[in-house]
Amino acid sequence: MSLDTKYRPTSYDEVVGQDANIAVLVQFVQTGTGFNQSYVFCGGHGGGKTTLGRILARALLCETPVAGNPCDTCTSCQSILTSGLSECFFEVDAATNSGKDDVKKITEVIEYSTFSGKRRIYLFDEAHQLSKNALDALLKPMEDTIPGSQDKLLVCIFCTTEPEKMRKTIFSRCAPAFTLRRVTPEQVADRLEYICKQEGIEYERDALILISEVCETHIRDSIKAVEGVSKLGPVTTASVTSYLKLDANDLYLKILAYLGGDLSRVLSLADELVQQQSPSTCYEKLAEAAMLVYQAHLGIAKVPSYWSESLVQKVGQHHRQYLVAFASRLASRPGRPTASMLMCDLAHIHHGREGTLAIFGATAPVAKSAPQELPTQTQTAPSETGTPTAGNSHPSGETSPTTVGKVTSTTPDPKERSAYLTAGGTFVDPRAQKRREPVASSKGDGLPAELFGQLLQRRVAELNGDRGPPR
Secondary structure, three states, X not given: OOHHHHOXXXXXXXXXXXXXXXXXXXXXXXXXXXXXXXXXXXXXXXXXXXXXXXXXXXXXXXXXXXXXXXXXXXXXXXXXXXXXXXXXXXXXXXXXXXXXXXXXXXXXXXXHHHHHOOOOEEEEEOHHHXXXXXXXXXXXHHHOEOOOXXXXXXXXXXXXXXXXXXXXXXXOOEOOOEEOOOOOHHHHHHHHHHHHHHHOOOEOHHHHHHHHHHOXXXXXXXXXXXXXXXXXXXXXXXXXXXXXXXXHHHHHHHHHHHOOOOHHHHHHHHXXXXXXXXXXXXXXXXXXXXXXXXXHHHOOOOOOOOOOHHHHHHHHHHHOOHHHHHHHHHHOOOOOOOHHHHHHHHHHHHHHHXXXXXXXXXHOOOEXXXXXXXXXXXXXXXXXXXXXXXXXXXXXXXXXOOOXXXXXXXXXXXXXXXXXXXXXXXXXXXXXXXXXXXXXXXXXXXXXXXXXXXXXXXXXHHHOOOOOOOO
């Protein structure tokens, strides 16, 4: 049996970090109002929604609840603990039983069971996958009461990671939704420490905290990670870094650092990265890294322990607002990305950062005089103190023979622009005029440059509605 199944909480005391929600659930049982409404548990995956729902169902159906908790000794409690089901409790996987016909079978059972006087509870896992018609079929029995009492004919426990997909009419028949909040890494580490002691697994406390941070404090994922790392030996920081491939984080940051400066280095690092992880994961992690660096640069996010804080700060100082454009491009990845697609997108971002491709639009910082273009000043990588230098240093801490992010201006000086305005007030780029100037041949079939310029200006004026004097 896997550790996450073996150590799944069976009582409220074992649930981590949901004290406020548990206090309310206990009151429903103690006051005898638990069957007056249905319930919704929502939150991220692996946070304990279904676990809390099962404990609540056992407590509501328990013959002798103890201070709002299930006694775990009566027939109902033992049946649910051993088989997951009982005569009055049913767990439905909404991912595979989402249609109206599936729910219709439930409502038919409810109609025939009212004569026995037994209350029934249905727990719907992944409830957001229930169809509109299926949810509609539940509304009436969820609202009707058993004759002579306030208890509902049907009590449902909905567990969902996407409550916004469920109908508002369902929520109106439930108690206020119980949102499971994320717990702290220390709280998760406490639970992991208890499991390690029970299983005789050697561990380092810092390694357990590192696992909880990497798993974003999802308890089930953290337990699975501990079980996987333990197969390599003691759970240490080094073994966690190796098992969870945390050394790839430096590659992500270095790729961001070299964008706009050294394309060959960017592609080389990306090629090294895709040897370790899938292109889809690379897209996701690069976008995540870009936003982490941006938030850290603004001072609104703490850098997790498994990221290099010094490198994060250097990349943030170098790219600043460009990081939003990086993340936007990488987050909108293709449906089935390949390594070649990743290389192409990174090259696109690189050229946009250096100014040879204006692909970022308004997302990137722009100059006031040229709102449709990227900044025109020459940029170099900052030194460790964050100030630009003329050398070849990069925010990644490595050296490169090329200059980082060099951008040149292609827009004429404002004083020179007036020389290229037509009669209609339209600016004609002098490069376009030069490209269109015909070269006189020996046969005399070309137009003089001065005459061609006059014809070009007259044509632009006509397009602008200024016909001028008749010819």
